[in-house]
Amino acid sequence: MARLRPLLAFLALYAAMYAAFGTASPFWPRYFEARGLTPQELGILFGLGNAARLIAGPLANRIADIFGALRVTLAVCIGIAVAATLGLAAVQGVFLLLIVYLAQSAGLAPITTLADALAAGASVREPGFEYGWVRGAASAAFVAGTLAAGQVLGVFELDAIIWMYAALLAAALAAAALVPEADTRAERAADPVGQSVIGGLRELLDLPTFRRIVLIAALIYGSHAMHDTFSVIRWTAAGVGTAASSLLWSEAVAAEVVVFVLVGPILLRRLGVAGAAALAAVAGILRWVVEAETASVWILALVQPLHGITFALLHLACMRVIASSVPTHLAATAQALYAIGPGLATAGLVWVSGQLYGAYGPPGFLMMAGLCVLSLPLVIGLRERPPSPD
Incomplete structure (x- = not known):
């Protein structure tokens, strides 16, 4: 117990x-x-x-x-x-x-x-x-x-x-009073530079693995911008009803839960963080190419569960990399930067999506697939640091 x-x-x-x-x-x-x-x-x-x-x-x-x-x-x-x-x-x-x-x-x-x-x-x-x-x-x-x-x-x-x-x-x-917390006194005492506001940020940004995982997350999470903003508009224009649109969104959320709880931990163990991130990128490419080409409910129903891969599996891989490669006394700062990087990218890409969708319509989704393509070279060689032995 x-x-x-x-x-x-x-x-x-x-x-x-x-x-x-x-x-x-x-x-x-x-x-x-x-x-x-x-x-x-x-x-x-x-x-x-x-x-x-x-x-x-x-x-x-x-x-x-x-x-x-x-x-x-x-x-x-x-x-x-x-x-x-x-x-x-x-x-x-x-x-x-x-x-x-x-x-x-x-x-x-x-x-x-x-x-x-x-x-x-x-x-x-x-x-x-x-x-x-x-x-x-x-x-x-x-x-x-x-x-x-x-x-x-x-x-x-x-x-x-x-x-x-x-x-x-x-x-x-x-x-919150019941959750465990690591004791970081020894780490903080050994790293006076990391104790300053700017020093801790610089120390994090000097970690190549951390920089890479934030950039990968910014590209793949950011690729969701057009979907989150314009997918229902695109589906409605193609004759997809409100009830069907609701089911498609619910299917994505359900897939997210399934990947977080069941499929994701297994894939992460089998593929490692690099394989999981690569799979998320490939799933994003497939998902956005399909969105660009068709609004058939049956085809969309087949690709909507890929949200579990493009979001949930990638998030699990990012958490694994951050937890294993970032010093414990910088963990909260790392999480803040991990949230801000993709958040700012997504905010900017929402504006870009509006311009693309207004100019090109559904083919604008191909640009989102391109962001996932850009993330693939960054995945090569990505790895978590094994936990230090006690």
């Missing part, structure tokens, strides 16, 4: 966090609209919220590494998010809603990357611990949270989102 405690603690943490995200994420625009915000004010609110996340996430992760306090930082940030979420129900007016929402955004920003740093570290220390099981539970919990919120909002007012979100985050806060 003692061997299962770390896994159970992380399962509880991820399930609560991602169920909270699923509960609220689709409905925040409706909630703030019901509070009287205009479309222009909604744009300002969410735009500034994203800016707050970009600043607060890396900053909190860097502080966590410097003090060797990932779990404490995670708990503090979740606590801020809980308090700010409850505060949304208590304040009135655009200005106060904006201030409280910014506090909530700042609190939420680092919690997934801090949790990933803790869980990825546990995956190389704890016997029988599979990161994929934890992350798969998170994806399933997100879907469950969204479905539950839809049912609840069919009965109660939009304010129910606040209470569901706060309750689930409070459960995540309780679970």
